[in-house]
Amino acid sequence: MTSTLDPLPALVQLQQDVSSTVSAMRAATPLVHNITNLVVMHTTANALLAVGASPIMAHAEEELPEMLRFAAALVLNIGTLDTRWIAAMRLAGDLARQYDLPAVLDPVGAGASALRTETACTLLETARPAVLRGNASEIMAVAGTHAASRGVDSLCGSNAALEAARTLALRYGCVVSVSGEQDLITDGRMLLRIGGGSPLMTRVTGMGCTSSAITAACLAGARKAGCSALSGAAAGMAIMAEAGECAARHCAGPGSFLIHFLDSLATLTPADAAKHLIAAEPLC
Amino acid sequence: MTSTLDPLPALVQLQQDVSSTVSAMRAATPLVHNITNLVVMHTTANALLAVGASPIMAHAEEELPEMLRFAAALVLNIGTLDTRWIAAMRLAGDLARQYDLPAVLDPVGAGASALRTETACTLLETARPAVLRGNASEIMAVAGTHAASRGVDSLCGSNAALEAARTLALRYGCVVSVSGEQDLITDGRMLLRIGGGSPLMTRVTGMGCTSSAITAACLAGARKAGCSALSGAAAGMAIMAEAGECAARHCAGPGSFLIHFLDSLATLTPADAAKHLIAAEPLC
Amino acid sequence: MTSTLDPLPALVQLQQDVSSTVSAMRAATPLVHNITNLVVMHTTANALLAVGASPIMAHAEEELPEMLRFAAALVLNIGTLDTRWIAAMRLAGDLARQYDLPAVLDPVGAGASALRTETACTLLETARPAVLRGNASEIMAVAGTHAASRGVDSLCGSNAALEAARTLALRYGCVVSVSGEQDLITDGRMLLRIGGGSPLMTRVTGMGCTSSAITAACLAGARKAGCSALSGAAAGMAIMAEAGECAARHCAGPGSFLIHFLDSLATLTPADAAKHLIAAEPLC
Numbered sequence: 001m002t003s004t005l006d007p008l009p010a011l012v013q014l015q016q017d018v019s020s021t022v023s024a025m026r027a028a029t030p031l032v033h034n035i036t037n038l039v040v041m042h043t044t045a046n047a048l049l050a051v052g053a054s055p056i057m058a059h060a061e062e063e064l065p066e067m068l069r070f071a072a073a074l075v076l077n078i079g080t081l082d083t084r085w086i087a088a089m090r091l092a093g094d095l096a097r098q099y100d101l102p103a104v105l106d107p108v109g110a111g112a113s114a115l116r117t118e119t120a121c122t123l124l125e126t127a128r129p130a131v132l133r134g135n136a137s138e139i140m141a142v143a144g145t146h147a148a149s150r151g152v153d154s155l156c157g158s159n160a161a162l163e164a165a166r167t168l169a170l171r172y173g174c175v176v177s178v179s180g181e182q183d184l185i186t187d188g189r190m191l192l193r194i195g196g197g198s199p200l201m202t203r204v205t206g207m208g209c210t211s212s213a214i215t216a217a218c219l220a221g222a223r224k225a226g227c228s229a230l231s232g233a234a235a236g237m238a239i240m241a242e243a244g245e246c247a248a249r250h251c252a253g254p255g256s257f258l259i260h261f262l263d264s265l266a267t268l269t270p271a272d273a274a275k276h277l278i279a280a281e282p283l284c
Numbered sequence: 285m286t287s288t289l290d291p292l293p294a295l296v297q298l299q300q301d302v303s304s305t306v307s308a309m310r311a312a313t314p315l316v317h318n319i320t321n322l323v324v325m326h327t328t329a330n331a332l333l334a335v336g337a338s339p340i341m342a343h344a345e346e347e348l349p350e351m352l353r354f355a356a357a358l359v360l361n362i363g364t365l366d367t368r369w370i371a372a373m374r375l376a377g378d379l380a381r382q383y384d385l386p387a388v389l390d391p392v393g394a395g396a397s398a399l400r401t402e403t404a405c406t407l408l409e410t411a412r413p414a415v416l417r418g419n420a421s422e423i424m425a426v427a428g429t430h431a432a433s434r435g436v437d438s439l440c441g442s443n444a445a446l447e448a449a450r451t452l453a454l455r456y457g458c459v460v461s462v463s464g465e466q467d468l469i470t471d472g473r474m475l476l477r478i479g480g481g482s483p484l485m486t487r488v489t490g491m492g493c494t495s496s497a498i499t500a501a502c503l504a505g506a507r508k509a510g511c512s513a514l515s516g517a518a519a520g521m522a523i524m525a526e527a528g529e530c531a532a533r534h535c536a537g538p539g540s541f542l543i544h545f546l547d548s549l550a551t552l553t554p555a556d557a558a559k560h561l562i563a564a565e566p567l568c
Numbered sequence: 569m570t571s572t573l574d575p576l577p578a579l580v581q582l583q584q585d586v587s588s589t590v591s592a593m594r595a596a597t598p599l600v601h602n603i604t605n606l607v608v609m610h611t612t613a614n615a616l617l618a619v620g621a622s623p624i625m626a627h628a629e630e631e632l633p634e635m636l637r638f639a640a641a642l643v644l645n646i647g648t649l650d651t652r653w654i655a656a657m658r659l660a661g662d663l664a665r666q667y668d669l670p671a672v673l674d675p676v677g678a679g680a681s682a683l684r685t686e687t688a689c690t691l692l693e694t695a696r697p698a699v700l701r702g703n704a705s706e707i708m709a710v711a712g713t714h715a716a717s718r719g720v721d722s723l724c725g726s727n728a729a730l731e732a733a734r735t736l737a738l739r740y741g742c743v744v745s746v747s748g749e750q751d752l753i754t755d756g757r758m759l760l761r762i763g764g765g766s767p768l769m770t771r772v773t774g775m776g777c778t779s780s781a782i783t784a785a786c787l788a789g790a791r792k793a794g795c796s797a798l799s800g801a802a803a804g805m806a807i808m809a810e811a812g813e814c815a816a817r818h819c820a821g822p823g824s825f826l827i828h829f830l831d832s833l834a835t836l837t838p839a840d841a842a843k844h845l846i847a848a849e850p851l852c
Contacts, residue, residue: 039609039625041323045489050538055489056393057323060366063397070396082628082652084366109624112638113631203834205613205623254618255830262539266487325607329773334822339773340677341607344650347681354680368650546823550771 011280014192017222017231018238018277022270025221025235026052030072032216035059035089037079037108040206043258044075047210050265051239053217059088068095072102072220075213076127078119079108086119093127102219102229103129106212110134111141124172130219130229132168133177133212133236136161143168158184162191166283175233177215179208183237186283187230193279194234196241198248200257211240214265234277241276242268295564298476301506301515302522302561306554309505309519310336314356316500319343319373321363321392324490327542328359331494334549335523337501343372352379356386356504359497360411362403363392370403377411386503386513387413390496394418395425408456414503414513416452417461417496417520420445427452442468446475450567459517461499463492467521470567471514477563478518480525482532484541495524498549518561525560526552579848582760585790585799586806586845590838593789593803594620598640600784603627603657605647605676608774611826612643615778618833619807621785627656636663640670640788643781644695646687647676654687661695670787670797671697674780678702679709692740698787698797700736701745701780701804704729711736726752730759734851743801745783747776751805754851755798761847762802764809766816768825779808782833802845809844810836 032048033056034041041057048055058067068074074096076089096103105127107120120142124132132142136156143164158180165176169188178184183194201207215236222232246268247260316332317340318325325341332339342351352358358380360373380387389411391404404426408416416426420440427448442464449460453472462468467478485491499520506516530552531544600616601624602609609625616623626635636642642664644657664671673695675688688710692700700710704724711732726748733744737756746752751762769775783804790800814836815828 037625038322038606039613042326042489042610045323046538046542049487049489057321057364058393058397059364060399062367063399066397066399080625080627083630109626113626113634115628115631115634203617205610205617251831253831253834254614255827255834258614259539259543259827263535263537266537266539322606326610326773329607330822330826333771333773341605341648342677342681343648344683346651347683350681350683543823543827547819547821550821550823 010190011277014231014234014280015274015277017227018235019270019274020225021218021222021227021231021235022239022273024225025217028072028220028224029054030217030220031056031070032073032075032213032220033058033068033071034075034077034213035085035092036075036077036209039079040209043206044210044213046262047265048213048217050262051214051217059085061088061091064088064091064095068092068099068101073216074101074103075106075216076103076123076129077106077108077209077212078116079209081116081119089123090126093123097128102216102223103127104131104133104212104216104219105129106209107132107134107138107142108209110138117141128172129174131175131177131215131233133179133215133233135179135208139168139176139178140164158182175229177233177237179211179237185230185233185237189283190230191281191283192230192234192277194237194241194276195278196276197244200248200251200254201244203254204258211236214239235273238273238276239265239268242272294474295561298515298518298564299558299561301511302519303554303558304509305502305505305511305515305519306523306557308509309501312356312504312508313338314501314504315340315354316357316359316497316504317342317352317355318359318361318497319369319376320359320361320493323363324493327490328494328497330546331549332497332501334546335498335501343369345372345375348372348375348379352376352383352385357500358385358387359390359500360387360407360413361390361392361493361496362400363493365399365403373407374410377407381412386500386507387411388415388417388496388500388503389413390493391416391418391422391426392493394422401425412456413458415459415461415499415517417463417499417517419463419492423452423460423462424448442466459513461517461521463495463521469514469517469521473567474514475565475567476514476518476561478521478525478560479562480560481528484532484535484538485528487538488542491524495520498523519557522557522560523549523552526556578758579845582799582802582848583842583845585795586803587838587842588793589786589789589795589799589803590807590841592793593785596640596788596792597622598785598788599624599638600641600643600781600788601626601636601639601660602643602645602781603653603660604643604645604777607647608777611774612778612781614830615833616781616785618830619782619785627653629656629659632656632660632663636660636667636669641784642669642671643674643784644671644691644697645674645676645777645780646684647777649683649687657691658694661691665696670784670791671695672699672701672780672784672787673697674777675700675702675706675710676777678706685709696740697742699743699745699783699801701747701783701801703747703776707736707744707746708732726750743797745801745805747779747805753798753801753805757851758798759849759851760798760802760845762805762809762844763846764844765812768816768819768822769812771822772826775808779804782807803841806841806844807833807836810840
């Protein structure tokens with residue numbers, strides 16, 4: 001007799017869910033509404049188009065109630081926040097909750113300033129995103145744990161944030177996705193690990209922001225496929241790992257990496273992505 | 285005896301005008317002033333440089349009266365509009381009219397929100413752009429016709445917008461350029477068709493916005509060459525079709541498509557572009 | 569007996585300083601804080617990552633006092649200035665002075681509007697940047713000299729700005745770096761010349777802005793290496809010249825140029841850069 005929590009069957013089931021999620025996302029070409037930072041808008045939009053989703057960027061409060069009616073998922077990214085953008089993100093978060101729209105919160109640079117930490121915590125509280133996705137320092141800062149950061153870069157591996165991720169997941173009923181050499185994803189009960197990718201991903205701007213946007217597209221896909229937000233979050237990071245690994249094999253440096261990365265997003269198969277989910281275990 | 289409206293001679297004459305327009309644009313390296321959206325600024329600037337024009341991006345109302353004195357054409361693009369940018373676009377539109385500067389209005393997402401539709405209509409009324417360039421849904425929304433859209437993407441082919449385009453062209457004395465699998469361009473009397481391009485152009489962000497900017501450069505070229513705004517609008521879309529087709533032949537996906545597209549903008553000849561004007565017929 | 573001002577030894581010493589500066593910059597991966605324009609944010613961030621530095625973009629006044637504590641250098645770039653961004657740049661400049669943070673001011677389009685000229689002059693006065701970096705027209709406009717410009721492009725060679733550069737360097741105790749076919753760099757006493765690069769650098773947007781950002785990274789490197797701001801400014805332009813020259817050898821147009829340029833930033837050696845410092849002579 002095998003327990004349903006036996007790691008191997010859980011892993012196999014989740015790999016299938018990741019694969020179904022990616023397929024369903026591509027079939028639906030979901031509209032992903034982004035209120036994101038000024039540095040990565042262009043890359044984010046191109047990554048969403050390449051992977052098979054459809055990006056919208058709009059931040060005027062006057063039109064958010066209408067624009068979000070079209071959306072299948074929302075991304076809130078505080079990378080270049082200021083008073084006006086915070087207000088737009090607050091409203092969009094409220095609307096997403098009202099419209100039952102799955103949202104991803106990317107707390108870029110949480111811990112680096114009080115404004116960032118507070119804005120991230122407020123949005124987590126009010127928007128109730130399905131997924132909180134950040135690096136270890138950011139997740140620890142949102143959880144109120146001391147974290148070593150330098151500007152917007154994490155100085156910790158993803159494992160350092162495991163306890164913070166579990167706590168936040170349980171407190172807010174969300175999935176927490178921690179990027180790092182190995183990505184950790186948890187809903188507070190299961191812990192998934194995504195392997196692969198490439199160190200070159202740290203030499204190109206906006207890879208974290210892109211992973212948040214693709215995670216949002218995959219949340220829409222997971223809904224279509226009847227899969228969990230945990231599968232959606234895993235699918236997002238698995239796509240990043242696969243495209244990053246392919247791009248690193250073919251590029252000559254960080255410039256050509258980004259080009260190959262976008263090309264790989266378009267050509268990768270659901271199964272290519274799913275194999276990057278390398279571990280699934282219950283958290284005790 | 286052949287009528288001057290005989291389709292074949294009209295087509296040949298207009299192809300020559302497109303070719304002359306592209307040549308004159310490159311000879312003049314016109315300064316194109318852009319008040320455009322945050323997603324595509326970078327691509328737009330690079331596309332203008334690649335094709336042989338010179339981009340300026342500036343939106344501060346305090347300096348617009350001075351900055352627009354240098355410009356040979358203006359682009360107003362409402363892609364990421366908000367109160368402040370609308371005010372800047374209003375002022376720039378007024379100045380362009382006062383300075384007799386040819387302008388292109390790109391009503392990104394008109395129909396997707398009241399703010400977008402109203403802003404586009406107001407700018408069309410006040411700035412009196414030489415060219416209104418959008419996809420079928422956007423043109424139909426500006427004309428007040430019901431249109432199927434999804435966010436900022438059109439769900440209609442360009443032909444669906446023909447009547448809306450004709451009406452707007454006659455009402456505002458402008459050229460309307462409708463992008464789609466085949467582009468339609470009309471001044472209300474003649475209807476031009478541009479063929480070519482590639483489906484990959486829908487997998488890269490900002491291709492529509494880029495076509496508006498290149499159209500603006502070509503309006504400056506058309507003036508230099510003594511050609512009509514209709515020829516300028518056709519030249520803009522013909523350049524896009526040629527560069528898109530070349531890029532699609534050489535790329536491995538949407539990432540490398542954009543790179544080849546920019547390279548092709550720099551290397552294409554006026555004749556390469558002109559051959560994409562495939563039909564010119566009077567509208568009855 | 570050789571004078572210490574003998575041109576050749578000065579050149580050799582400065583080439584060694586440029587090389588040490590680049591090495592020290594890479595060893596330190598300095599955080600470069602950018603308040604820059606909306607067009608080039610993405611390219612600037614990628615260029616800084618590629619060359620071995622770490623970019624931050626943040627402009628909210630509430631967080632600047634905290635964010636700048638992490639920074640090793642600051643870039644102020646007025647390319648798409650408006651009231652709010654000017655206020656952010658004013659504050660960041662004041663903080664940089666207070667924190668003894670080396671800053672680079674890029675007066676994009678100075679001379680093209682009163683707003684730009686005045687903002688550049690005010691920031692030069694208040695932020696006291698270590699380096700003022702612009703094209704000939706911009707430097708001449710900041711110095712109050714008549715300059716021929718067209719929008720944000722210079723119509724003068726860098727030599728035309730030599731006297732303006734010398735005057736500003738002596739008046740403000742800064743280094744002035746004038747980009748052009750040959751770059752001129754002076755602290756008011758020594759004049760350095762950087763050769764190389766490629767005409768294709770004028771066909772890609774943001775190359776000037778990128779050189780300012782890389783100059784900032786090199787100012788941080790120069791401090792680590794115990795070298796002067798003059799060496800830092802020279803290192804920044806030498807890196808640009810080397811990467812531009814490499815990229816031009818391998819590219820097929822302006823699109824692929826930018827990709828090869830980023831790849832070259834990552835692979836160039838300190839000695840590759842240093843050889844582009846081709847002259848060093850005392851100014852009489």
